[in-house]
Amino acid sequence: MRDIKRIVRDYIVENLLMGGQAEEVERATSFLTIGVLDSTGVVELVSFLEKTFDIKVLDQEMIPENLDSLANIERYINSKLS
């Protein structure tokens, strides 16, 4: 099984990180609150997840409960893949 958290963390650190560190991304309970993501970042993250995991993120799935932390993203991707 792929390590979803690691893949997403690496993507964020390399592409979206707004001045934070990898550990901050891992610890974050809300990317928005610590400034990892902004509006454009969410759009970019969604497009990355769709390509990488071959899924379609529906409008109503673009919510913090699915996308605002590594744990949320892992849970969401697993539910989409299952």
Add this chain to the structure above:
Amino acid sequence: MLLHQSFLETSARVPRDVALICAARRYTYAELAQSVENLAAVLQGNGVREGDRVAIFLENGAEAVISLYAVLRIGAVFMLINPQTKTEKLAYTLADAGACCLISSQTLARVFVPALAQSAVIDTCVVVGGTIEAPLARLVGVLDFTAATESAASDVNVREPKLSDQDLAALIYTSGSTGEPKGVMLSHRNMMTAASSVISYLGLVAQDVTLAALPLSFGYGLYQVLMSFRLGACVVLEPSFAFPVKVLETMAAERVTVFPGVPTMFNQILSLDDPSRYDLSSLRVVTNAAAALTVEQIQRIRAQFPHAEFFSMYGLTECKRVSYLPPDQLDSRPASVGRGMPNQECWLVNEHDERLPNGSTGELVVRGDHVMRGYWGKPQATAERLRPGPLPGEQLLYTGDIFRTDADGYLYFVARKDDIIKSRGEKVSPTEVERALLALEGVSEAAVIGVPDPALGEAIKAYVVVQPGMRYREKQVIGHCQGGLENFMVPKFVEFVEALPKTPNGKIDKLKLRERNARVASSAATGE
């Protein structure tokens, strides 16, 4: 009238009405007014006096709103700082304004604690959500926000400040062509005047529910609160528009009637698969400011919100707002921003400061009581923008923005006089970005321009010259900028060049860079 008086009068008139909705919590006017009074007493008790500057470094939320009114209540001057601001710029801003007090939150401690260490001016710090761990022995007081807003926080009442509407209410920091952010000084009268004009042309009423997802550090966001609280209306305050679906759900659930947006937000809505699944039939006013939309985008927005009137607007921090296009003119002049707003005069001048007739192109000049009092501590920069008007003591605002007018005097934006880039609705100083680029080891020259971008208004493009033997990838350069700049300042594109074009006197020739970019863009578009 003073800015906070309008809120206090509303609170006395409709104490039980809902003033603010944040994260599903509802605050009545009476609750907010009580918290404001308590915090004001605590701030005063800690030595904050009339005219002192108090920095508010918080996400959009009730705490920021309570703070700004508490600061005004004791005659002090509030400065709302974008929560995405990095340590160095925060430290600069605090020092520039000589702020004596900072109100922030535990979640932003990693940014503001090191800034406090660099700044010798802050002596009181109020923290939302806990205390700060770092040793800040120099601070006279570190206070817990929640405790400071509770009724038992202070056993003395607020001492009435000596104040008139000529006094400063706020400093709003804005980027300038020199790269140094400047604090726009706004008096109570400036802000009340601007709010009155905007309320009148938008036709806002006490029954309105406004969705405010723009940062309060930005005049466009801040005024949503100021105007609603003056009327006794309700504001739904969102920390961001990053999850548009969430915001749209909230808008539907709260029956929002007024939606102030910027192009980035409208593009997020329009790019959803099915935005019509949210019932936004209660919307009656939709506004755009900060950056222009294309005519096609305006058409799509109107189709999306058929029940609402759409207002294209233009303004600048230095006077808040200048113009709006009456919705009945949208079909005939979709690209115009109108010809001014109530209780204000504006016109175009040529380089000899001669007033131009309709059908001309020139710099826009603004006259009215909403025009700022200048830039804090920067008389030279102030003199470039403010010049004497027709009456003794009066100051006109020279906007630095070039417009053309049609035969009826309607304004069409042409260009900025200087090189300020507007990206994501925010002003970006090329100099500030260039400084960040030059800080990267091995970068010998850097220049930044704005390039047209349908989603961002303008995207930031950097041209970089790297010393021989050094090599970077585009992503590495962007990553470096992300470490030191706010998101909206980070270049979207980086092009590596052998050298930068120069003018005869040795300055980087940005016109040439723009031409080069346009050439590349058009050859890409035609497939050459």
